[in-house]
Amino acid sequence: xxxxPSPNETALTLAAFLYAHELYHYRFDAHCLQMEATGGLPVYxxxxxxxxxxxxxxxxxxxxxxxxxxxxxxxSPKFSYPQPICDYLWDLVAYSPGAYAGGIxxxxxxxxxxxxxxxxxxxxxxxxxxxxxxxxSTIRTGMGLSKPRESTLSSYLHLDNCPVYWIDxxxxxxxxxxxxxxxxxxxxxxxxxxxxxxxxxxxxDHSYYRIDNGEKVKLPNPHRADLTNREFNNIIGKAxxxxxxxxxxxxxxxxxxxxVPRSPVLxxxxxxxxxxx
Numbered sequence: 276x277x278x279x280p281s282p283n284e285t286a287l288t289l290a291a292f293l294y295a296h297e298l299y300h301y302r303f304d305a306h307c308l309q310m311e312a313t314g315g316l317p318v319y320x321x322x323x324x325x326x327x328x329x330x331x332x333x334x335x336x337x338x339x340x341x342x343x344x345x346x347x348x349x350x351s352p353k354f355s356y357p358q359p360i361c362d363y364l365w366d367l368v369a370y371s372p373g374a375y376a377g378g379i380x381x382x383x384x385x386x387x388x389x390x391x392x393x394x395x396x397x398x399x400x401x402x403x404x405x406x407x408x409x410x411x412s413t414i415r416t417g418m419g420l421s422k423p424r425e426s427t428l429s430s431y432l433h434l435d436n437c438p439v440y441w442i443d444x445x446x447x448x449x450x451x452x453x454x455x456x457x458x459x460x461x462x463x464x465x466x467x468x469x470x471x472x473x474x475x476x477x478x479x480d481h482s483y484y485r486i487d488n489g490e491k492v493k494l495p496n497p498h499r500a501d502l503t504n505r506e507f508n509n510i511i512g513k514a515x516x517x518x519x520x521x522x523x524x525x526x527x528x529x530x531x532x533x534x535v536p537r538s539p540v541l542x543x544x545x546x547x548x549x550x551x552x
Contacts, residue, residue: 280357280359280360280519281519281522281523281526283519283522284356284357284360284519284522284523285357285360287356287518287519287522288348288356288357288360288361288364289360289364291347291348291356292344292345292347292348292364293344294347294439295340295343295344295346295347295420296340296341296343296344297340298343298420298434298437299336299339299340299343299344299420300336300340301434301437302417302419302420302434303336303390303417303418304319305417305428305432305437306414306416306417306427306428307319307322307394307414307417308432309428309429309432310413310414310417316398316410317397318394318397318414321396321397322393322394322396322397325393325396325397326393329393330373331372331373331374331375332373332374333373333374333389333393334373334374334375335374335377335386335387335389335390335393336374336390337373337374337375337377337378338374338375338376338377338378338380338383338386339378339383339386339387339390339418340378341368341371341375341377341378341379342377342378342379342380342383343420344364344368344378345361345364345365345368345378345379348360348361348364349361354517354518355517356519357519365379374386387415387418390418391411391414391415391418392411394414395410395411395414398410420434422434457502457507457521457525458500458501458502459495459496459497459499459500459501459502460497460500461530461531462494462495462502462507462510463482463494463495463497465530465531465532466510466531467484467486467492467494467510468484469531469532469535469536470524470528470531470535470536470537471486471487471514471536471537472486472487472535472536472537473485473486473487473492476491481493481494481496482494486513486514487536487537487540488513488514488515488540488541488542488543490513490514490543491513492509492510492513492514512543512544512545513543513544513545514541514543515540515541515542515543515544516541516544517544524537
């Protein structure tokens with residue numbers, strides 16, 4: 276795409292959409308399994324069996340998962356994904372088969388109610404009505420995807436503990452994602468010291484550097500190969516950059532070798548008090 280989003284911006288946007296979509300599935304699965312563990316009654320397998328035997332337009336969980344996927348790539352005060360890719364994803368969902376297309380609906384309440392009925396169908400003929408209503412009400416508490424709703428989950432099942440695996444795309448025997456990966460060595464030696472004109476502030480258990488906009492950043496542990504996502508976002512945020520901006524500058528500077536230190540200097544996106552880390 277001429278003058279459009281870079282391959283990396285596209286990959287990041289798609290990954291954000293897919294991550295939120297799959298995280299919603301994890302959220303509800305974890306909720307159902309927790310109900311089984313605490314109540315001793317089967318929820319997860321009967322629900323999955325019922326949905327698998329229903330037509331695709333009744334796969335309401337897919338609609339809600341797509342809704343949260345689209346929500347994850349919407350512009351926010353902190354970060355924005357390339358609009359052309361967001362528009363593409365909206366169209367992709369809108370023209371998907373069955374319930375998948377319902378992800379474009381701004382209100383998912385009715386679909387969540389249908390989903391609650393499906394998940395509680397196994398209890399339709401068991402116990403008094405008040406007990407069935409209690410089961411359905413408990414199931415409803417697991418239908419949102421937000422940090423405040425995590426209070427209904429055991430700490431072991433919190434969203435941050437969801438296992439995540441990235442399956443690399445290999446072409447011609449080589450990873451096409453490696454050129455976009457930023458290692459600890461690259462961040463410490465090139466991005467912070469060369470591009471951000473970082474100078475050492477002090478050293479304790481970690482090295483701390485003062486960068487061009489006055490912010491103080493903690494260098495990742497040099498004995499590890501890769502940064503954590505939290506470390507990466509913290510460092511580029513203090514540098515005043517978004518992830519797409521980071522990778523655009525990475526390309527422009529030939530991996531922090533040309534046109535460094537940067538100009539102009541950007542203010543931090545999330546300034547810390549007094550520039551402290």
